[in-house]
Amino acid sequence: xxxxxxxxxxxxxxxxxxxxxxxxxxxxxxxxxxxxxxxxxxxxxxxxxxxxxxxxxxxxxxxxxxxxxxxxxxxxxxxxxxxxxxxxxxxxxxxxxxxxxxxxxxxxxxx
Amino acid sequence: xxxxxxxxxxxxxxxxxxxxxxxxxxxxxxxxxxxxxxxxxxxxxxxxxxxxxxxxxxxxxxxxxxxxxxxxxxxxxxxxxxxxxxxxxxxxxxxxxxxxxxxxxxxxx
Numbered sequence: 467x468x469x470x471x472x473x474x475x476x477x478x479x480x481x482x483x484x485x486x487x488x489x490x491x492x493x494x495x496x497x498x499x500x501x502x503x504x505x506x507x508x509x510x511x512x513x514x515x516x517x518x519x520x521x522x523x524x525x526x527x528x529x530x531x532x533x534x535x536x537x538x539x540x541x542x543x544x545x546x547x548x549x550x551x552x553x554x555x556x557x558x559x560x561x562x563x564x565x566x567x568x569x570x571x572x573x574x575x576x577x
Numbered sequence: 578x579x580x581x582x583x584x585x586x587x588x589x590x591x592x593x594x595x596x597x598x599x600x601x602x603x604x605x606x607x608x609x610x611x612x613x614x615x616x617x618x619x620x621x622x623x624x625x626x627x628x629x630x631x632x633x634x635x636x637x638x639x640x641x642x643x644x645x646x647x648x649x650x651x652x653x654x655x656x657x658x659x660x661x662x663x664x665x666x667x668x669x670x671x672x673x674x675x676x677x678x679x680x681x682x683x684x685x686x
Contacts, residue, residue: 497672499674506678507678508664508676508677508678508679509621509664509676511674514672516672556620556621560672560674563609563626564608564609564611564668564672564674565609565611565623565626566623566666566674567623568620568621568622569620570619570620571619571620573618
């Protein structure tokens with residue numbers, strides 16, 4: 467079974483804080499993704515990484531950055547959190563048949 | 578036009594009913610297709626892959642129609658535990674994955 471874990475299930479941060487969300491997968495997959503999910507908007511891709519130290523912008527990268535120093539770990543960074551970044555953040559990895567496996571999600575509230 | 582479109586529902590059905598969801602996609606070069614299930618406040622989980630020949634997993638049947646660019650999911654003998662949001666997922670080249678916004682299903686006793 468593919469296992470994807472995320473560092474926090476719930477997080478409350480203040481506007482302007484730097485926020486780190488971590489994701490770890492145990493399947494040695496090369497590709498990892500960060501999404502945010504908002505009601506009525508579905509899942510939107512923020513960034514993805516296809517190898518260590520490699521990254522590509524997704525559809526909504528503004529206000530975010532990522533880090534992939536090790537194959538199993540992919541971090542999402544909110545440089546200066548804003549209230550419009552309150553959302554559910556989901557990390558995923560992709561298997562050989564293109565199916566994605568998600569972590570449990572981090573529900574971030576920025577006040 | 579959205580790249581992947583689903584009827585948001587909600588679909589309210591009694592236990593034992595058969596319910597069908599459709600999803601249309603706009604890019605004819607799309608390569609892989611899936612249905613995911615998402616429970617309230619949880620992550621999406623893979624339900625099944627979708628093939629042109631159709632595939633069945635117990636009470637669930639998925640079908641792909643490439644000519645008309647739609648995929649479908651049929652749930653027979655609905656259970657209370659089937660209540661969830663069902664996401665249609667389309668993969669284009671290079672891992673580009675588009676998620677539908679989801680169809681909500683409520684199965685009532």
